[in-house]
Amino acid sequence: MEPVPNPPGQAEHRSLIEEFLSSRNEHAFRRLYTQCTPPLFQLVYRLTGRIQVDTEEVVQDTWIRAVERLGEFRWESSFTTWLSGIAVNRCHELYRRRATLRNEIGLEGEDLLQPGREVPIAERLDLEQAIATLSDGYRAVLVLHDVEGYTHEEIGRLLGIEPGTSKSQLSRARNSIRRTLKKEAPKDLHP
């Protein structure tokens, strides 16, 4: 597990953002970026299904959109929550593009599991890998709820779905993860 730095306080974010907005100062932004990007990058990496190139694209897009709208941010939530919301929105856009591509090549609809994303035998007990094999929509709900702690109402707003849909997708995603981990576990670990 990677070392987790102490989360910086909201006050420090506010100070850096005010400094940045007053001068568009590079150094203030770099400090903000350094503090906020590791958790953002992890969230997006998980949401994209651990696809590095997609993660980098989404994180870059997220920061650019965030800076464009920084002056409108009213501190009704923490800055990191606001930033994560933009990232989830960008991931949702990425999912749409992937779905369009699937339709274009004849893979209509969204299965619970991604086609061609079987868990490698050596990593079948890896929860991260199991999450990555879920289809985009199911993965997003599970990551946001079970890893990030969002409520179904918040997930509904972020992904443009009903809270009830979020609940049912979460249930199916959890069952799928359980089946994957149980089915694929080596027998000597399950007497």
Next chain:
Amino acid sequence: MTQHDHNDLTPEEQGAFEALPRHRTPPQHLEESIMNELSRRGLLTSSTSLRSRSWFQLAAALVLLILGGVSGYGIGTGTEEQVSPKPQNPLYVLLLYESPNPSENTAELVREYGQWAGGLATGGRFVAGEKLRETGRILTRSNGELGIREGIRTNGSSILGGYFIIEAGDYDEAVKIASECPHLKYGGTIELREVEPT
């Protein structure tokens, strides 16, 4: 009560989710790519500010214009008449990274660049030179997947703004030529590399 209400996580499952890492170190090139893109959109004042870039562009453009009149070599136009003869000496590339401390006197700077590059052309040492646009694409391939992102790489806080290719007898002569380039006087950095003969 619906099915999902009975589908809570067990304490073990909850522990497994809580144990997942919350941070992941982003690659260094991503930070530079974001900085460049923000700067290009005018959302950030970097040490390589738009103002500093504009003087470099102007200087480089005028240098190339001057060279176009005095050099027998082609300057990136690619026309048949301007194909340069095969050089007899090793080729060296001067990679010009932009200055974080631009001169206020653009006219003086342009004149100095022009004198320097014109001298090279007259002495038969100039081969090519171009300025580079501030936009670009970064291509990567990770796990077989091609990634294409808008942006350019940086070297520290500076970006590659242009290049010259010169002929020189050896590294010592190339260093002497490069050391006289006014780019250094105005705080820029030059990376000198010999071209591998093929």
